[in-house]
Amino acid sequence: MKLSLNKIMPGILFNALLLLLLVSTNAQAIPAFTRAHKVECSTCHTVYPELNEYGEAFLKSSYVYFGKGGKSAKPKETAPQPAKAAAALKPAASGADIKGAGDADTLNKLKAGAMRATDGSYEETAAVSPPPQTEESHPAKAAGPKAEGLLLAAIPEQLPISFSGSLHGSYNGNAVNEFDFSSRAFKLNAGGNFSDTIGFFGTYLIYTENAANISNTSQTPTNMTQKNDIGELFLIWRHALGTPINLKIGRLQPKLGLWKSNNKLSVTNSLAPYSYTVGQSVFRIEQPQDALEANAVLANRLFLAGGVVNRKHQNAKEGYGHISYKFGGADFNANEPDIDLNKDESIFDFLTVTVGGYGYFGTNGTPNTTAGVSPTQNKFYRTGLDLDLLYKLFRVKLAGVMGRDDNPELSLTKKAVKSYVAAVEGQYSFLQNLIGSLRFEYQDDGRGYVRRYIPTLGYTPLENVKVAVEYKHEIATSYRLTSTSPAQDFTNRIGTLGVTFSF
Amino acid sequence: MKRLLLLTALITLATYSLADARVKVKGRGDKMNFDPESVDASFRPSMDLMSKKCIKCHTMERTVIAIQTGRAPLTGQPFDKQAVKAYGIKMLRKPNSDMNKQEIRELVVLMNYLLDENKR
Numbered sequence: 001m002k003l004s005l006n007k008i009m010p011g012i013l014f015n016a017l018l019l020l021l022l023v024s025t026n027a028q029a030i031p032a033f034t035r036a037h038k039v040e041c042s043t044c045h046t047v048y049p050e051l052n053e054y055g056e057a058f059l060k061s062s063y064v065y066f067g068k069g070g071k072s073a074k075p076k077e078t079a080p081q082p083a084k085a086a087a088a089l090k091p092a093a094s095g096a097d098i099k100g101a102g103d104a105d106t107l108n109k110l111k112a113g114a115m116r117a118t119d120g121s122y123e124e125t126a127a128v129s130p131p132p133q134t135e136e137s138h139p140a141k142a143a144g145p146k147a148e149g150l151l152l153a154a155i156p157e158q159l160p161i162s163f164s165g166s167l168h169g170s171y172n173g174n175a176v177n178e179f180d181f182s183s184r185a186f187k188l189n190a191g192g193n194f195s196d197t198i199g200f201f202g203t204y205l206i207y208t209e210n211a212a213n214i215s216n217t218s219q220t221p222t223n224m225t226q227k228n229d230i231g232e233l234f235l236i237w238r239h240a241l242g243t244p245i246n247l248k249i250g251r252l253q254p255k256l257g258l259w260k261s262n263n264k265l266s267v268t269n270s271l272a273p274y275s276y277t278v279g280q281s282v283f284r285i286e287q288p289q290d291a292l293e294a295n296a297v298l299a300n301r302l303f304l305a306g307g308v309v310n311r312k313h314q315n316a317k318e319g320y321g322h323i324s325y326k327f328g329g330a331d332f333n334a335n336e337p338d339i340d341l342n343k344d345e346s347i348f349d350f351l352t353v354t355v356g357g358y359g360y361f362g363t364n365g366t367p368n369t370t371a372g373v374s375p376t377q378n379k380f381y382r383t384g385l386d387l388d389l390l391y392k393l394f395r396v397k398l399a400g401v402m403g404r405d406d407n408p409e410l411s412l413t414k415k416a417v418k419s420y421v422a423a424v425e426g427q428y429s430f431l432q433n434l435i436g437s438l439r440f441e442y443q444d445d446g447r448g449y450v451r452r453y454i455p456t457l458g459y460t461p462l463e464n465v466k467v468a469v470e471y472k473h474e475i476a477t478s479y480r481l482t483s484t485s486p487a488q489d490f491t492n493r494i495g496t497l498g499v500t501f502s503f
Numbered sequence: 504m505k506r507l508l509l510l511t512a513l514i515t516l517a518t519y520s521l522a523d524a525r526v527k528v529k530g531r532g533d534k535m536n537f538d539p540e541s542v543d544a545s546f547r548p549s550m551d552l553m554s555k556k557c558i559k560c561h562t563m564e565r566t567v568i569a570i571q572t573g574r575a576p577l578t579g580q581p582f583d584k585q586a587v588k589a590y591g592i593k594m595l596r597k598p599n600s601d602m603n604k605q606e607i608r609e610l611v612v613l614m615n616y617l618l619d620e621n622k623r
Contacts, residue, residue, distance in 0.1 A: 066580075336589040341592075344604070349595065392598060429598040
């Protein structure tokens with residue numbers, strides 16, 4: 001009896017996921033922000049790398065932990081070292097059970113650990129109970145001049161880098177090569193802050209394969225420039241001159257939609273309103289740009305951003321703006337809502353709604369900076385509206401964008417194209433580390449109509465390892481793959497098993 | 504001899520004072536927890552609730568250290584009554600925390616009691 005791979009593939013995917021479910025154990029994630037702040041990945045993420053509201057607040061705080069910032073370095077402070085301190089205060093503290101009654105000696109060590117980790121009172125607590133004089137924990141090394149020197153130099157004690165990799169296997173019945181297990185990407189990430197004053201972030205795509213378009217499987221992170229290159233690299237001057245305004249400069253994803261490109265459950269499929277292109281124009285909402293951006297959180301719940309983009313070889317400035325407001329839930333500074341615990345439960349105790357709107361206008365095309373050469377230009381704009389609704393275990397994301405390009409095919413005879421793209425995604429948290437979602441996308445990009453149905457199941461057996469099973473049902477109607485090709489109907493059915501990990 | 508007696512009395516008093524200063528703790532590492540015997544009987548059900556629910560996401564060691572030191576051990580943020588309420592609300596809203604408002608209220612009251620006891 002000959003088994004068809006088409007029939008057994010769903011079984012293989014299911015069993016692979018089941019195996020991962022069975023062998024998994026709890027563990028701590030360790031990428032850069034986790035290392036720096038000693039918190040679990042789940043502090044900021046739902047199923048990594050999708051952000052929860054605290055992750056959004058951390059992002060808006062320019063990678064400075066909630067409640068901090070605005071203070072200059074103090075000479076007496078020591079850099080955070082809770083990991084070492086915590087290690088020292090456990091069994092090493094006394095080697096015996098805590099006897100109750102406060103067990104003064106051990107509790108002093110507990111305090112020493114926590115205090116050293118936080119407010120730099122190492123000297124005082126060390127006097128009460130010095131840590132074991134090991135090579136690593138010797139005061140001269142652990143919190144002595146070196147740490148103070150690092151602090152004064154505003155250099156993070158931990159090297160703020162991490163790596164992430166992704167491996168995908170996919171099945172596409174329409175492809176000549178039905179099974180494709182060759183998709184992988186490896187990326188370096190760096191991020192953090194210098195003395196709570198300057199935030200920084202960078203990503204470098206070390207290696208990737210394949211590119212994404214409508215006719216094949218979307219395999220690689222599409223926020224990248226689809227080559228080995230810097231994805232983002234920017235600095236942020238937090239609270240410039242004591243104002244609420246943060247100034248951001250470098251290559252960055254302009255703040256337009258509510259979610260950054262990697263802020264999603266899916267490992268492969270970017271949100272269509274953010275990732276679609278029109279004609280020959282490569283512009284995407286989520287595309288990193290060379291930009292200067294000013295943003296600010298006002299009254300804790302209003303976020304404003306605006307910026308200027310300078311496209312290479314284009315002597316024309318582009319501009320954008322964003323506004324969003326959050327109703328309910330923790331605010332943009334991660335302050336919890338004031339819920340009266342003495343009253344009965346109300347729907348408003350759990351309801352969080354964030355609405356955002358944005359606009360972008362720009363010009364791209366052939367260079368307009370070469371003397372004597374007439375450029376072919378495309379002037380375009382995009383305007384969009386997003387909504388993020390969270391209620392207990394349910395989450396709904398809505399995104400819609402419309403745009404106009406006056407010459408997206410970059411031809412001598414201009415032909416304007418209007419585009420309308422929308423997506424709605426519903427999510428449900430089955431477990432803290434298991435989320436399912438169903439997304440519908442509608443795309444009218446001037447070449448035809450595409451509808452996509454994308455169910456996804458994301459699971460993190462460990463906080464820094466994500467397994468996602470996805471299916472994309474893509475129906476194209478009267479779609480032209482190029483401007484000159486005939487319109488045709490086609491359907492893609494693509495299944496993907498993806499694993500993403502960070503360390 | 505008088506000095507010796509005085510010294511002994513002082514040490515005894517100091518030790519007694521320390522012994523009564525905090526709610527007793529037993530175990531170490533992941534097993535660390537408040538000793539239910541040292542908690543007022545009216546709070547025992549809340550202690551049981553805390554020991555069952557809170558360990559779903561973190562060890563009780565984290566809670567004990569926060570109460571004893573007045574600092575959240577991972578973040579270093581102050582852990583006072585205001586913070587306790589904020590953490591309570593955060594846990595109430597946290598998906599899959601499996602705690603309702605009534606339970607959160609009980610735990611907030613319990614932790615306020617533990618903070619008070621720790622200050623004595």
